[in-house]
Amino acid sequence: MGTLVMKFGGLSVGTPTALTQVLSIILHEREKWDKLLVVVSALEGVTDSLIEATRLAQITNRRGYRRIVATLRTRHLALIDHLPLGTTERKALQADVDRLLFDMLDRLQTIADNPTDELSPQVLDSVTGVGERLAARIVAALIRQNTVRAVAIATDTLVVTDDTFGNAVPDMAASCEQITHNLLPMLERRIVPVITGYIGATPDGQLTTLGRGGSDYTATIIGICAGADEVWLWTDVDGMMTTDPRDFENARAIPTMSYEEVGEMAYFGARVLHPRMVGPLQDARIPLRIKNVFKPQQPGTLISETN
Ligand code: ADP
Ligand code: ASP
Ligand code: MG
Numbered sequence: 001m002g003t004l005v006m007k008f009g010g011l012s013v014g015t016p017t018a019l020t021q022v023l024s025i026i027l028h029e030r031e032k033w034d035k036l037l038v039v040v041s042a043l044e045g046v047t048d049s050l051i052e053a054t055r056l057a058q059i060t061n062r063r064g065y066r067r068i069v070a071t072l073r074t075r076h077l078a079l080i081d082h083l084p085l086g087t088t089e090r091k092a093l094q095a096d097v098d099r100l101l102f103d104m105l106d107r108l109q110t111i112a113d114n115p116t117d118e119l120s121p122q123v124l125d126s127v128t129g130v131g132e133r134l135a136a137r138i139v140a141a142l143i144r145q146n147t148v149r150a151v152a153i154a155t156d157t158l159v160v161t162d163d164t165f166g167n168a169v170p171d172m173a174a175s176c177e178q179i180t181h182n183l184l185p186m187l188e189r190r191i192v193p194v195i196t197g198y199i200g201a202t203p204d205g206q207l208t209t210l211g212r213g214g215s216d217y218t219a220t221i222i223g224i225c226a227g228a229d230e231v232w233l234w235t236d237v238d239g240m241m242t243t244d245p246r247d248f249e250n251a252r253a254i255p256t257m258s259y260e261e262v263g264e265m266a267y268f269g270a271r272v273l274h275p276r277m278v279g280p281l282q283d284a285r286i287p288l289r290i291k292n293v294f295k296p297q298q299p300g301t302l303i304s305e306t307n
Pocket of ligand 3: 213216271272273
């Protein structure tokens with residue numbers, strides 16, 4: 001039944017319980033769709049920690065950034081320890097985490113060795129995407145454990161952007177070309193790609209990010225280039241709500257909305273959606289759903305042009 005892109009936010013990949021939900025959702029939807037693509041964010045709070053570590057490196061606070069990297073390592077390894085993985089998969093994943101964090105530590109050391117007055121968005125982008133790389137590997141390993149083929153894919157080779165570091169604008173034609181050649185053939189072989197949100201790169205290979213909350217935007221880019229029939233965002237609330245449920249207990253989920261309505265809410269700061277993700281989906285007429293990872297049977301919010 002067509003092509004589905006599902007994006008899982010930081011709150012859905014942060015704990016073993018949430019990851020169990022993610023896994024069962026992926027296995028369930030894989031049976032229903034011909035082609036399934038998964039986009040993941042970093043674990044909740046990881047991007048903030050990475051930004052903090054980079055700031056500390058820039059002011060040569062070596063003890064500070066090393067402590068953050070050590071905490072990130074412990075957190076990811078503890079999560080892996082609690083997942084139902086075989087010994088080989090677990091060991092490979094632990095080695096992946098160590099390698100990614102070791103490379104990042106190296107990068108932070110270079111930043112600390114070359115102190116500047118200000119922390120540039122370019123330097124930040126060279127570090128902060130590592131959270132998504134870690135999460136993608138964890139989710140891909142978990143899927144593979146269930147005898148479904150899955151591969152973690154980093155989008156620095158797929159999402160081509162300009163050099164507005166920290167809030168980069170994708171070049172859709174160039175990105176779709178990369179995605180068509182390097183990602184879509186996997187779908188024919190029934191492989192589930194687990195794609196990093198948030199990360200892109202300039203044509204000459206400098207790492208960029210799509211702005212805070214940018215994994216939503218990655219889901220849009222992948223959805224358009226893959227010719228998806230629907231894009232679903234899985235988060236920790238029941239859908240697009242009348243107000244932020246963290247502030248108002250009586251917030252209600254809105255069952256259906258138009259692209260314009262939801263675009264306005266995102267534009268005026270409802271954190272649940274990246275403001276730039278809606279317009280391109282509207283142009284491509286791809287329906288968007290927002291669903292609660294802890295209550296997958298609930299319909300959530302459907303955003304389409306007919307509402
Ligand atoms: P994710 O990690 O899944 O991307 P985010 O934290 O980016 O999650 O977005 C989900 C959060 O957005 C919810 O936990 C909720 O507190 C907040 N939020 C703010 N405004 C709204 C709204 N109108 N409807 C739903 N959630 C909202
Ligand atoms: N991890 C990134 C952030 O915290 C991107 C995202 O969550 O969508 O902003
Ligand atoms: Mg978000």
